[in-house]
Amino acid sequence: MFKGALPGFRDFYPQELAERAHIMRIWREVARRYAFVEYDGPPLEPLDLYTKKSGDEIVGQLYNFVDKGGREVALRPEMTPTVARMVAARANALRKPVRWFSMPQLFRYERQQKGRLREHYQLNVDLFGTSDIAADAELVACAVDMMRAFGLESSDVVVRVSDRRILHAFLRSLGVAEEAIGGVYGVIDKLERTPAQVSGEKLAALGVPAQAIERIITIASVTFDEVQARIGASSAAEQVEEFARFLRYVPALLGGDARWLQLDLSIVRGLAYYTGIVFELFDRSGEFRAICGGGRYDNLLKSLGGADMPALGFGMGDVVLGELLRSRGLMKPESTAADVWLGAAESVPLEQVMAEAARRRGAGESVEYALRTQSMSKQRKAAQASGAREFVDLSNDGNDGRNG
RNA sequence: GUGGCUGUAGCUCAAUUGGUUAGAGCACCGGUCUGUGGCACCGGGGGUUGCGGGUUCAAUCCCCGUCAGCCACCCCA
Known part of the structure; x- marks a missing residue:
């Protein structure tokens, strides 16, 4: 007997392919409803496209090799650098805002576990060239509408949303020093998986005032009212007002349904390149990993050496989504039977x-x-x-x- | 990359303290049934018990290694 697929890779038998096709069909259908247009790029890219953005450490998580022409190349682990390059190359010619989506197969060399393989298909929806908060709302509403198109409801899935600028101002108001912000982000990012006492000790080590530590450990429960009370009149007043509009826009885009959104300042999304709104979609049962995540990354294109253009986007993988749909009896692939x-x-x-x-x-x-x-x-x-x-x-x- | 748990047919599972030729259901293939049966019955293919060593008269079972899967770290672009 010969061996199966490589670890972390999948054989798609007709049943599995029909399920994958179902997911991709819904993705494409809803993306088009929101007037996003589809593009694609090469699955193989120059290695430095990724090291430039993420540093050399990322090489450990890449499928990279030297091709027969002596080039350092890698299978794409994400779509953002590719789309950033494509947008930058035609930055002046493209009609703004640019509304693009893609469904690339991505690769990462990592130890696999549930919901994380070494390849997956990931919907990427991005908006370039607009700073307005309405764009952020549009993006979140699009992700939510996809959930609805799959048959999921607000009782199944929640959008936990935060804002980098508000979190920053909130932490500053608690007396966190500017130099400690990065470290505090790191602690907040791991709050759910870390005992409160350990988090508290880490925060203390970062020089966070004692009375602020408790508030940070329970930061997920901070309400928008509290945000307004604490920093609504500060230098971050404009961001708070903007976020208030965001909280009105998203329900407006969902036909008045306000049940999907939940402010959650503990959403950090790595320590990456986000500059504004960040959000993640979770099943409310807490059974699965994040279904979808995204946010605003206004400085990324410029830092990649491309055009200086505001940008935002989200990614949604087929693996966790598929697990969730199957567990809820909502995986309804099209029939493969003949007429x-x-x-x-x-x-x-x-x-x-x-x-x-x-x-x-x-x-x-x-x-x-x-x-x-x-x-x-x-x-x-x-x-x-x-x-x-x-x-x-x-x-x-x-x-x-x-x-x- | 680190640690824990688990590996028997395509799937779900058996196999006496280590003891004949490793079994069953489902699935698959062939046949019978000439009547609307996702029936029934008969028959068949399919396993180096993940792989490689070791202990033993004898290993699916015990030990070591390795590979794979799951889980937790790391990481999550």
């Missing part, structure tokens, strides 16, 4: 069956038949097992019928 199964008595020449198959196939029908003469009961059984919608008996005309 028609042609049967005929053993006295009927195969050519006659083939001629009918040709006629129907020419008309766009999906047609299967026995590929040899066979007893009628055998053919009926095969037709039934195939799931074909209709069984047509060519032995005597007028004997067509539903299959099964």
